[in-house]
Amino acid sequence: MSDVIKLQGLSKSYDRFALRDISLGIKEGYITGLIGPNGAGKTSLIKMIMGMVYPDQGDIQLFGKNHLQQQAANKDRIGYVSDENIYYEHLTVKDMKRVIAPFYTRWDEKTYLKYQEKFKLPPGKKIKDLSKGMKIKFSLAVALSHGADLLIMDEPTSGLDPIFRRELLELLSEHIQDEKKSIVFSTHNTSDLDRIADYIVFINEGRLVFNEMRETLTEKYLLVKGGRELLDRDVRHMFIGIRETGVGFEGLIGNRVEGERYFKDTAICEMPTLEEIMYFTVKGSEAHV
Numbered sequence: 001m002s003d004v005i006k007l008q009g010l011s012k013s014y015d016r017f018a019l020r021d022i023s024l025g026i027k028e029g030y031i032t033g034l035i036g037p038n039g040a041g042k043t044s045l046i047k048m049i050m051g052m053v054y055p056d057q058g059d060i061q062l063f064g065k066n067h068l069q070q071q072a073a074n075k076d077r078i079g080y081v082s083d084e085n086i087y088y089e090h091l092t093v094k095d096m097k098r099v100i101a102p103f104y105t106r107w108d109e110k111t112y113l114k115y116q117e118k119f120k121l122p123p124g125k126k127i128k129d130l131s132k133g134m135k136i137k138f139s140l141a142v143a144l145s146h147g148a149d150l151l152i153m154d155e156p157t158s159g160l161d162p163i164f165r166r167e168l169l170e171l172l173s174e175h176i177q178d179e180k181k182s183i184v185f186s187t188h189n190t191s192d193l194d195r196i197a198d199y200i201v202f203i204n205e206g207r208l209v210f211n212e213m214r215e216t217l218t219e220k221y222l223l224v225k226g227g228r229e230l231l232d233r234d235v236r237h238m239f240i241g242i243r244e245t246g247v248g249f250e251g252l253i254g255n256r257v258e259g260e261r262y263f264k265d266t267a268i269c270e271m272p273t274l275e276e277i278m279y280f281t282v283k284g285s286e287a288h289v
């Protein structure tokens with residue numbers, strides 16, 4: 001199984017933020033969800049993959065080659081949905097499409113018109129007059145209409161109503177049926193991932209926390225619920241993050257087997273949800289700063 005995106009030792013510093021030493025592979029033929037709290041570095045990472053921001057250090061490979069080689073060819077093979085408007089505001093949907101289409105060697109007008117109808121895109125409306133959700137739909141229609149091998153989307157489901165959100169996730173699942181196509185998308189919503197993601201990349205404060213298969217992820221961690229009297233200093237060290245209430249606590253342990261061995265007779269041990277894994281990891285890292 002080859003990597004459609006390979007990042008090696010990627011670092012980028014801004015005044016108050018740094019992405020640090022990110023190395024990971026995104027598998028070809030799968031849907032990968034990129035998660036992390038606000039400001040974790042998801043958009044920065046996506047922009048680096050897209051060649052819109054240059055890393056200070058590290059290497060990016062797309063389709064097995066350095067991303068700076070064959071940049072034009074790569075753009076042809078990538079469908080990109082940005083979290084910002086990247087189109088000319090004063091053009092109509094129809095005219096903007098006319099501007100974009102010639103940039104792609106495999107532009108498929110029939111497919112575009114199919115999505116235009118499916119997404120109820122008004123061809124005569126100016127981009128600036130589209131709602132946020134409509135702009136995302138236009139972006140998606142373009143991204144899906146040029147035979148891209150890789151879709152990279154920055155929070156495509158934010159700003160979408162729940163009905164279309166679900167339809168979009170179904171559409172992406174269908175898109176991936178062709179095993180050569182791959183999708184990477186960032187999101188804040190773990191239910192998006194529960195529905196369709198095969199792999200999950202979690203970044204927090206500019207660092208990679210994990211890149212794991214969704215199915216195996218929840219088996220690695222353990223959620224423990226018990227009385228506060230169990231929490232002495234040594235025990236606290238076992239936890240990635242802890243939330244304490246008046247009488248009890250809930251905490252996440254990264255080693256399920258070890259956690260169960262220790263707590264099976266004294267506390268409630270459960271399989272955590274993805275949201276709980278995120279919550280306690282972020283909480284734990286805040287406690288350690």
Ligand SMILES: Nc1ncnc2c1ncn2[C@@H]1O[C@H](COP(=O)(O)OP(=O)(O)OP(=O)(O)O)[C@@H](O)[C@H]1O
Pocket residue numbers: 014015016017036037038039040041042043044045
């Ligand atoms: N050009 C820049 N100059 C300075 N700081 C920047 C720049 N671009 C991004 N940052 C900072 O990098 C950090 C990470 O931002 P980024 O947009 O990558 O996060 P994110 O995970 O996508 O967040 P969100 O979920 O809120 O969209 C933020 O603190 C942001 O202010």
